[in-house]
Amino acid sequence: MLRNVAFLRLWTATTASGIATWALPFVLGLAVLDRALTAVELGVLLAARTAGFLAAVPISGVLADRYARRRVVLWSGLTAAVAAPVMALFVGSSLPLMAVAAVAMGAGQGACRPAFQALTAEVVSEEQRQQANAAMTLSVRVTTLVAPGLTALLALFVNTQALLLGIGVLWLVAALVPPRGNDFAGAAGKPRFFAEFAEGVREARRHPWFLAGLGALTAVIATGYSATGVVLPLVSRDRYGTEAVLAGALTAYTLGALAGALLIARWRPKHAGWTAFAGLALYGFAPLSLLLPVHPAVVLAAYAVAGIGIELFNVPWFTATQREVEPSKLARVSSLDFLMSYGLAPVGLALIAPAIGHFGAGPVLAVCAVVCFVAPAVAALVPSSRDFRTRS
Template sequence: MTTPDTSPRRSRRPAWAGRNYSLLAVAAFVTTLGSHGALIASAFAVLDAGGDGGDVGLVAASRTLTLVLFLLVGGAVADRLPRHHVMVAANALNFLSQGAFALLVLTGEPALWQMMLLSALGGTGQAFFNPAAEGMLMSSVSGEQASRAFAMFRMAMSGAAVGGAALGGAMVAAIGPGWVLAVDAVAFAVAAVLRSFLDVSHIAPREPGGGLLADMRDGWREFTGRPWLWGIVAQFSVVVAVVGAAESVFGPLVARDSLGGPGPWGLALGAFGVGTVSGALLMTRWKPRRLLLAGTLCVFPLSLPAAALAVPVPLVALVCVMFVSGVTIEVFSVSWMTALHQEIPEEKLSRVSAYDWFGSVAMVPVATALAGPAEAAFGRAASLWGCAALVVVSTAAVLLVPDVRRLTRREAGPIGKQPAPEVVSADAE
C-alpha cells in the first residue's frame, strides 16, 4: 500500500516568474510570432498591389506617424488607468485594423490610401499599448532578479521573432501576404484574452493628479533630469530610424532584386532573431557592472546589416551579419531595461517609457518616407551606406555623456525606491 505524497511540490517556474510575468510572456510571444511575419507580409502586399519602394515606405511611415503622435498620451493614460485594461483595448484595435488589412488583400488589390489608413490605426493601438506593457512588465518582477527576468522575457520574444520571420517569409512566398496578415490579427485577439487576466492589485492606487497634461509634464521632468536617459533616447532616434528604413524599405527591395524574394529575406530576419535569442541567453548569465557602457558599445554592430545590403553580399554573409547584430542589440536591450527598472519609480514607468518610445521612433516616419526619394536621388547603395554611417556616428556621440559610461548595476532594492544612481569615478575608468 502506498501512502499519499504530502510533501510540498516544487514549482516548475522560478520564484520571479509569477502569474503576471508568465501571462505577459505568453501573450507577447503570440503577438511577436504574428507581427514578424506581418512585417514581411505588409511590405510584399504593397509590392504585389503594384507599389514601389516609396509606397512601402509610406505604409510603414503611416503606422509610425500615429505611434509617435499618440505615445505621450498613451504613457500618461497607462499611469492613470489599470495598465492591463489599456493593453487589452489596444490589442482589440490592432485585431480590427490588421483583420481589415488582411481582408482587403485577400479579396482584391487594396488601394494605397486604404493600406496607409489601416497601418495608421495599428500604430495608434501600439502607441497606447507599448508604455502600458513596459510598465506592467517592470512592475511584475523583483529588483533583485530583474535582469534575468528581462533576459528570459526577451529570449522568448526573440524565439518568436525567429519563427515568425522564417515562417512568415515562407508563407508569403507560398500562399501570399493576406493570410499572414490574417494570422497576425488572430494573434492580437488571443493576446487580448490572455492579458485580460493580469492582476494589478499589487500596484498602489494612483494619487489624484492635476490631469493628463500635468502627468505628461511630470514625465518630461523625470525624463530630462537624467542625462543618460535622454542621451540614449536621442541616439536611438537616429539609430532606429535608419535601421528601420534599411529593413522595412531597402531590405525587401534588395531581397527581390538580388536574393530571390521574400523567402531569403525572411531567412535573414530569422537569423537576426536567432542572434537575439543567443544574446538574451548570454544576458541570463552575464551581468555587466557598467550597464549602459556595455550596452552602448554593442550598438555599433547595428551598422553592419545596412552595409551588407549596400554591397549587396551573398545570402550566407547577410545571414551571419544579421546574427551578430541580433546578439549585440540584445545585450543593449536587457541592459537598458535593467537600468530603467533600477532608476525609475514604478508610478512613472509608463510615462518615462512613453518619452523613451517617442524619442526612439520619432524619426522613423521621416526616414521610411524619405527612403524611396533617397534611393532615386543617391542610389540604393549610397543610401544604405549613409544609414550605416549614421549608426556609427550617433553611437560614438552618446559615449561622451559621463553617466552613460559610469552608471552601475545595483543587485537589490525595492522597485521605485532605489537610492541615487551609483557612478564610477573618472579615475577608475
C-alpha cells in the same frame, strides 16, 4: 523566473501582443497576393496603423501612470481585439472602414507598450528584471523566426478573414491574461494630459544616460534599420542576383538576436552601459557589409553580429529604465522611448530612398555605417552612461 506565475502571465500576454503586432502586415500582404487588396491599399492600411500607434503611445504613457497599468493593458488589448473582426468583415469591400480598424489596432499596440514596460517593474523583482526582459525579447525573436512559415502554412487552409480573426484572439489573450500590478493612482486631481506628459519629459531629462542612449538608439534605427529595409533587397537582387541573400541576412539577424538575448540573460557586465553601447554600435556592420563587394557569407555574418549587438543593448536598456526611473513616471518615460526611437523609424525609411536616388547607394550606406558607429560612442562619453545609473 519560471516559478513566478505573475511573470509567466505577463510574458504570455506580451508574447501574444507581439505575435499579433507582427502578423497583421504579413496577413495583409497575403491578402494582396490573393488580390483582395492592392499594393496601394496595403500601404494605406499600414500607414493608418502607424498613425494609430504614434498617437496612442504618449496618451498611454500618461494613462498608465495615472491609473492601474493592468487596466490600461486591458482596454488597449480589447480595442485591438474588437478592431480585428471589423477589418476581417470589410476586407476587399471598404477601404475607409478597414483604415479605421487599422488605426484602432495600431492604437491598441501603441497603448500597451508603455503599460507593459511599467507592469514588468511591478511584478518582477529588481534582481530578476534582466532575465525577465531577456525572456520578453526571446519570445519576440522566436516569433519572428517561426511565425512566417506557420502563417503561410495556415493560409493554405484558411482565408484572410480567418487569419485576421485569429489576430483578434491573440489581442484578447494580451488583454485578459496579464496579472494585477500595484494598482496605484499616480496622478491626483484634475487630469492634465500635457502637464503630466511634461513631467515624464522632465523625469527623462533627469537621467543624462537615458537622453544620450535615446539619441543614439534613434540615430541607429533611423539609419541602420533603414539600410536594412531599403538597400538590402536591392543589393540582394542587383549584386548577388538572388533573393536568398535577403532572406539569409534577415534570418541571420534574428538568430543573432536570439543568441544575444540568451547571453545577456545570464551575463552581468561590469559596466552595463558601455557594454550596451558597444552592442548598439555593432549594427554599423550591417550597412558596411552592403557597401563593400564582399562574399554573401560576410553579409550574413554582419547581420548576425548586428542581431547580437541589438539585444546586448535592449535588455540592459529596459532593465536600467525600470530601475532608475521614478515608478510613478515610468510609463511616460517608456512612451517617450518608443515614440522617439521606433516612431521616427518611418522617417528614416521615407528619406533613405530619395537620398539614394540623389547621392547613390554608396555614400548613403557610408553615412549610415558612420552614424551607427559614432552615435553610440558619443553617447558613451556621458558620465552616467558607463553603468546606466543616474548620479545623485
